[in-house]
Amino acid sequence: MDNPALAAATADSGAVLPVYILDKDSGPKLGEAQYWWLHHSLSALSDDLKKQQHKLCLKKGKALEILDDLVQKHDISAIYWNRCYEPQVIERDKIIFQYFKDKGLTVKSFNGSLLNEPWQVKTKADEYYKVFTAYWKACMKQMPPPSLVDVERWPSAIEAESEHLADWKLLPSKPDWASGFADVWQVGEKAAHERLEAFLCDGLDDYDTARDIPGRPGTSRLSPHLHFGEISPRQIWLALQQALEDDAMMSRSSAERFQTELGWREFCYSLLYYFPRLDEQNFNAKFDGFPWQDDDEALRCWQKGQTGYPIVDAGMRELWQSGYMHNRVRMIVASFLTKDLLIPWQKGAEWFYSTLLDADLANNSAGWQWTAGSGADAAPYFRIFNPITQSQRFDPNGEYIKRWLPELADVPVKYIHAPWQAPEGLRPLDYVDPIVDHGAARKTALMAYEQLK
């Protein structure tokens, strides 16, 4: 456990009341798929607290009103929480902070989910960083060695009336589109740490190269756990250092690469903090004049995984069925949406947000702007992925494609990346033709980009 708010609360008080508030209006934004994760995560947390003779209090509604009610009913004198960084949540929490402070309560917030707070990493000119490498260099130079805080002694429990998790109906029922999730994911703090251990053991050494091969389990798959706070980046950082000490043969470049990915997460949080409209507004204002096409039909093809490009469609099916998509494929499908289809990146970000279990406002928004070319330290617009070349390079045997597109099971490897080029007899019958010609689409995109200058 690495929960500074809880650690401080248990250390300071004679009794604590752990509470989770589902605040749909002004709390952290939840994607549709994430309600499934939230259900299981709260269930696991509740079980863990039970083992300490504590009861998790569940409440739904406006956070301020709920807290105010609990404070009065249970004679509460202090409120502690770990900070969230979504702009609207920052605003909400500022109000809550002041409200209870004025009432004479002790109110404290803590850093539970970042290695560095956004305001701790600034340039010499006191500006926030807009280039990742400079940002990360500064972090590595100044970053304090992370330390974990744990509950040392559980004080007595305050029992409050709790709503029932089942009544919240967070799980989808008809239809149960989450049926595939449980095959792939185990939710909760314990599962998160088992995942980390497994990755450090089997995945880290080869991370540098395997991370790009979607057919292989080369990534950590920790992102949903990180998002929901089931594991902290500090825990990951320290475990990584430990693994390096324990195994002198461990690949340095792989470990550093993985650290850098945590760095990107922090960079995204910093961008969102200083550019609060990152999820809707072009970071680079030049892109405000970009001639995007609002093609709903093409958008639907992309969402359903029916573009005719196997690597794109496999990714979109993986997303729909498992609530996740491999990072390499995220870049490919995002490039396809914004450059081959010229659909605004916000539409892609929205779809990702509603379908990803790891949907995260900072990461998702920054990632989409990065691909679209409008972001901070973004890929230049003319860097257009070729879905066929990418497929050949990173899924050479079509393993990933065949896993998610069963209708291509019998297509020979030679044609798996571009089945429309197969001779008549080998062409799959129940697979669509490409909705655009990549070569032509690329030229159109470059012409559209010219208009920005």
Added chain:
DNA sequence: TGAAATGTTGGGGCG
């Protein structure tokens, strides 16, 4: 954390 177009080089076939 690209890809395509264009430029350069060097080896082999061939007259």
Added chain:
DNA sequence: ACGCCCCAACATTTC
């Protein structure tokens, strides 16, 4: 033996 062409392989630039 020599120059010429072809073109693959690699490097550079351009989008």
